[in-house]
Amino acid sequence: MKEIHEECGVLGIYGAEQASRLAFLGLQSLQHRGQQGCGIAATGDDGSIRLHKGAGLVKDVFSGADLERLQGRICIGHVRYPTTNVGGMENLQPFCISSKAGRFALAHNGNIVNVDSIRAHLETLGHLFHSTSDSELFGHLIGMEHVSNGWVANIISAARRLDGAFCTVIMADGVLYACRDKYGFHPLSLGKLGEGYVVASETCALNALGAEFIRDVEPGELVAIGPGGVESYRHSQFVGRRMCAMEYIYFARPDSDIEGCGVHIFRKRTGKLLYEEHPVPADIVTCVPESSQSAAIGYAEAGRIPLEMGLIKNMYVARTFIQPAQSMREIGVKMKLSPVRSVVRGKSVAVIDDSIVRGTTSRQIVQMLRDAGAREVHMLIASPKYAWPCFYGIDTGSKEQLIGSSHTTEEICKFIGADSLHYLSEKALFAASGRESLCTACFSGKYPTELYDHE
Ligand code: SF4
Numbered sequence: 088m089k090e091i092h093e094e095c096g097v098l099g100i101y102g103a104e105q106a107s108r109l110a111f112l113g114l115q116s117l118q119h120r121g122q123q124g125c126g127i128a129a130t131g132d133d134g135s136i137r138l139h140k141g142a143g144l145v146k147d148v149f150s151g152a153d154l155e156r157l158q159g160r161i162c163i164g165h166v167r168y169p170t171t172n173v174g175g176m177e178n179l180q181p182f183c184i185s186s187k188a189g190r191f192a193l194a195h196n197g198n199i200v201n202v203d204s205i206r207a208h209l210e211t212l213g214h215l216f217h218s219t220s221d222s223e224l225f226g227h228l229i230g231m232e233h234v235s236n237g238w239v240a241n242i243i244s245a246a247r248r249l250d251g252a253f254c255t256v257i258m259a260d261g262v263l264y265a266c267r268d269k270y271g272f273h274p275l276s277l278g279k280l281g282e283g284y285v286v287a288s289e290t291c292a293l294n295a296l297g298a299e300f301i302r303d304v305e306p307g308e309l310v311a312i313g314p315g316g317v318e319s320y321r322h323s324q325f326v327g328r329r330m331c332a333m334e335y336i337y338f339a340r341p342d343s344d345i346e347g348c349g350v351h352i353f354r355k356r357t358g359k360l361l362y363e364e365h366p367v368p369a370d371i372v373t374c375v376p377e378s379s380q381s382a383a384i385g386y387a388e389a390g391r392i393p394l395e396m397g398l399i400k401n402m403y404v405a406r407t408f409i410q411p412a413q414s415m416r417e418i419g420v421k422m423k424l425s426p427v428r429s430v431v432r433g434k435s436v437a438v439i440d441d442s443i444v445r446g447t448t449s450r451q452i453v454q455m456l457r458d459a460g461a462r463e464v465h466m467l468i469a470s471p472k473y474a475w476p477c478f479y480g481i482d483t484g485s486k487e488q489l490i491g492s493s494h495t496t497e498e499i500c501k502f503i504g505a506d507s508l509h510y511l512s513e514k515a516l517f518a519a520s521g522r523e524s525l526c527t528a529c530f531s532g533k534y535p536t537e538l539y540d541h542e
Contacts (some may be wrong), residue, residue, distance in 0.1 A: 095196040096120035098164040099256035101263040101312040102283030107157035110164040116295040121168035128192035160279040163256045177218040186230025191259035195222035197252030197480040203540040205511040246322040252479035262313040268322035271306030289343040324457035329526040356387020356519035365509035367465040369437035373397030382469035383439040427456035432460030446490035449503040466505040471530035
């Protein structure tokens, strides 16, 4: 239903009995970050790496027999959402790579912005790629280093050549590595799991496994988890956190904490601030289920307006973004969302949503509320106007597809047919996060990195 999608989630487990079974559970907690496919690679007691991956949801890809085959106390896992036109099976992760340095497996979340120039350089050196994935490129860079440098040196050397977003888990010679780009675009957390450890894209996966949160893997850090515990290394001395604001606004699960800030709490604060900036004359507040639920609670509480279930979501309809034609997508929205007529009839409704990307979904929501008898529909967005494409691992389509890039707020309001449309200010976004730095490039166009071939 949403027009904006996360690419991936990663997980790594070290030193736990039946690690792959735990990964199977943990990956299901990260399923919201990608539904195209998933995989687990495990290191057996004999040191060999076994891999199973496939298209579909975690619960459907792995049978009991598959997990039995993935024996061992160390594993890494991945859930994937593809960017446009790069959705082949060959891009499913983890990747297992045989190299001069030895055999290893890796899985990755994020987009590397200087990927084209590095790929071209490696191809001139004779490297052959089996996928279009950034992760395989990272793997080639790690593997091209000579074994005598050791894995830590190899990974650091590879990470230093990359610019952009990467949260990467790597498994080599019985050690689990976790590496985060120097900006810290996407979250990666470390937890204690009995005598072992777990790293995961979100703390909700740690909670699901009963792991105790230790800390975040820092931007620019490489951690190595082995028999001696956790060792920390730096691949960059850059200081300047740029966590993706959309992780807080939309992608992450509300029960996750990102760099010390609870996602539900953040969203509730945006709702409160949205009310302070834009109080509208509403009889009821409703959310677009489910990512704007927390913001709607904040807005309703701040305005002392009843929070109502004005829209419900049908959980059992296939995701509309896999339907390529816009007309099919629009039917998909109607299949997925329904207004509750008895709630909205005759009412002035404040609809809280997290973002407007193309505008077509918002237009349908306004229309369905009007058809159900709403007297007024006010659309309130718990983030600033989305006007610039993302190059760091979020699929939003091109700039031309973003209604905010070419239309004023008044024009968008007219397009979606609302009585009023209001966005949260960037200042309020920072206030809600309680932090001074975030990546907000899709609102401001101020990208934290060079854009290389994307310019
Ligand atoms: S451009 Fe937007 S979606 Fe992409 S990382 Fe930055 S804040 Fe997140």
